[in-house]
Structure formats: structure tokens, C-alpha cells
Amino acid sequence: MLSSLKEAAAAAGKPEWGHGGPTDAGSYNNWPEDTIFFRRENGGWSTEYGDFFLSWYSRMLLEHGDRVLTGATSVFSASPVAISVKVAGIHWHYGTRSHAPELTAGYYNTRHCDGYLPIARLLARHGAVLNFTCVEMRDHEQPREAQCMPEALVRQVAAAARAAGVGLAGENALPRYDAAAHDQVVAAAAERAAGDRMVAFTYLRMGADLFHPDNWHRFAAFVRRMSGAGSCREAAEREARGVAQATGSLVREAAVALRS
Numbered sequence: 380m381l382s383s384l385k386e387a388a389a390a391a392g393k394p395e396w397g398h399g400g401p402t403d404a405g406s407y408n409n410w411p412e413d414t415i416f417f418r419r420e421n422g423g424w425s426t427e428y429g430d431f432f433l434s435w436y437s438r439m440l441l442e443h444g445d446r447v448l449t450g451a452t453s454v455f456s457a458s459p460v461a462i463s464v465k466v467a468g469i470h471w472h473y474g475t476r477s478h479a480p481e482l483t484a485g486y487y488n489t490r491h492c493d494g495y496l497p498i499a500r501l502l503a504r505h506g507a508v509l510n511f512t513c514v515e516m517r518d519h520e521q522p523r524e525a526q527c528m529p530e531a532l533v534r535q536v537a538a539a540a541r542a543a544g545v546g547l548a549g550e551n552a553l554p555r556y557d558a559a560a561h562d563q564v565v566a567a568a569a570e571r572a573a574g575d576r577m578v579a580f581t582y583l584r585m586g587a588d589l590f591h592p593d594n595w596h597r598f599a600a601f602v603r604r605m606s607g608a609g610s611c612r613e614a615a616e617r618e619a620r621g622v623a624q625a626t627g628s629l630v631r632e633a634a635v636a637l638r639s
Contacts, residue, residue, distance in 0.1 A: 380439060387435045396431060404483075411472055417479040424477045424489065433487045437494065440485035441501055448505040463548055463579075464502055466495070466536065468513035474526030488535075495536050499543035508546040508578060511536050514567050515551035515560040533567055541575065550581040556594035561601040562612075569605050580605060590634035596623040 381399070388397030401423055405414035416423035423429045444464065451462050469480045476490040488494025502509050513529040521527030533549075540547040549568055551560065568577040582601075588594060600619035604612065623630075 391431055411475055411477055411479040417477045419476050422477055433482055437485050437487035444501055452505055463508035463510040465510045468511055468552060470513055470527045470529040470532045471525050473528040473532050495539040499539040499545050503543040503545040508548050509540045510548040512550050513552040514549040515555050515564050517563055546578040548579040549577045551583050554584055558597055565604050587634050587637040590630045595630050599623055
């Protein structure tokens with residue numbers, strides 16, 4: 380990668396930029412405002428050098444993704460297999476100007492730059508689905524001091540997928556069995572106009588807690604609402620009671636097996 384950085388710096392007429400990355404970006408446990416590069420006012424990320432480095436860094440990620448997808452499509456092109464690419468939901472410090480955690484992951488997404496549209500366009504070229512996470516999260520559930528905004532992040536990624544004409548799939552980031560999380564997923568994934576609905580959703584995860592009777596009942600209602608059957612929450616809850624009763628013995632066996 381260093382040779383690529385040197386070439387890019389030379390092409391930009393700034394060979395001195397090709398010796399390495401920012402030296403003032405702090406370390407893993409620093410907050411953005413503790414660093415010169417990521418700070419809000421006059422941070423290095425917003426300078427000519429910052430734009431050069433972050434553009435190059437994100438391009439490395441995109442080129443890697445392009446190589447992987449080229450290989451995957453060459454293998455599965457003759458098979459009825461849908462390829463999806465997991466894009467990390469980095470919602471910490473999303474409310475800041477620099478979006479430092481996203482930048483360090485290679486997503487050049489700031490207050491002034493959309494880092495997800497190039498990724499969505501890459502996936503569209505290969506006919507892949509964009510699989511995103513943290514769909515169950517709500518902003519007010521997160522630490523306020525970290526300026527987490529998972530809901531805004533999901534909306535941005537959904538907009539990028541829509542603009543690129545690529546299918547959007549989702550999943551929950553944390554194990555959640557409560558009605559509030561289910562409501563959030565249904566609202567983001569299913570209760571939308573046909574062109575904006577997620578093409579798939581992966582529920583995480585199948586452990587012993589899922590098979591607790593109350594959790595199983597809520598999960599059955601959630602699946603009914605996500606199925607596209609048009610059930611409202613109350614109707615889905617009524618139908619779920621029948622499912623929970625019919626599968627009660629199997630659920631108890633599953634819970635015991637997963638705990639053993």
C-alpha cells in the first residue's frame with residue numbers, strides 16, 4: 380500500500396505526502412476532539428492533504444472490494460446465488476463533522492462527503508446486494524457523549540442504495556428480543572414503499588434467550604410482520620400466540636439444548 384500512496388502523492392505533485400498516513404490522528408482510544416487530524420475546527424481531515432489521503436485510503440478499500448467481487452461473480456455467475464456484501468454500521472461519532480471512526484475504516488464519509496454512494500455503485504456494477512447492520516438501533520438508546528446516530532446512518536445508506544439502484548438488506552447489530560427493537564426493524568425494513576423495502580433481513584441470533592417463551596412469542600409476531608402479509612402489530616400478536624402454543628414443547632427442548 381505504501382508504494383501506491385507514493386505513486387498517488389507523486390501524481391498529485393506532492394511527493395512529501397507519500398511517506399505514510401497522518402501522524403496527528405491519535406490512537407485507538409482517543410476521542411476525535413483529542414486529535415489534531417479529526418478535531419471539529421481546522422482538523423486535518425478538512426485540509427487539502429486530508430482530502431488527498433482519505434480519498435486514496437477509501438479508494439484502496441473500493442479496489443479491494445472490486446477484486447473480491449470480480450472473483451466471487453466469476454465463480455457464482457452460472458449459479459442461482461445472490462451475492463451480498465456486508466458494510467459495517469459504524470455509528471459512533473456519526474454526529475460529528477469528521478466521522479472519525481468511519482474514516483479510519485476506509486469509509487470517506489464526513490459532513491461534506493458521502494462515503495456510501497461509491498460503495499453502493501461498486502456493488503451495483505457487480506449485481507451484489509448491500510447488507511447493512513444496526514437496523515434495530517435508535518439514536519436515543521446510544522451514549523449521548525459519543526454522538527451516535529444509527530438511525531441517520533441507516534437512512535443515509537438506504538438513500539445511497541436507492542440512488543445506485545442496488546438492493547439493500549439488513550440485520551440487527553446486537554441480540555434484541557424486545558418489542559421496541561422489532562418495531563424499529565419493521566419500520567426501517569418492511570413498512571415502506573415497495574421500492575424502498577429491504578430485500579432481505581437476517582435476525583441475530585439463535586441462542587437460548589430467543590427460545591424463552593416471551594421472547595419466542597414476540598419473535599413469532601415479528602416474523603409475521605416482516606413477512607409482507609400486511610398484519611398490523613395487534614393482529615400479528617394474536618396469530619403469534621397460536622404459533623407459540625403449537626411450538627411450545629419444541630421451543631423448550633431447543634432452549635435446554637442450547638444451554639447445555
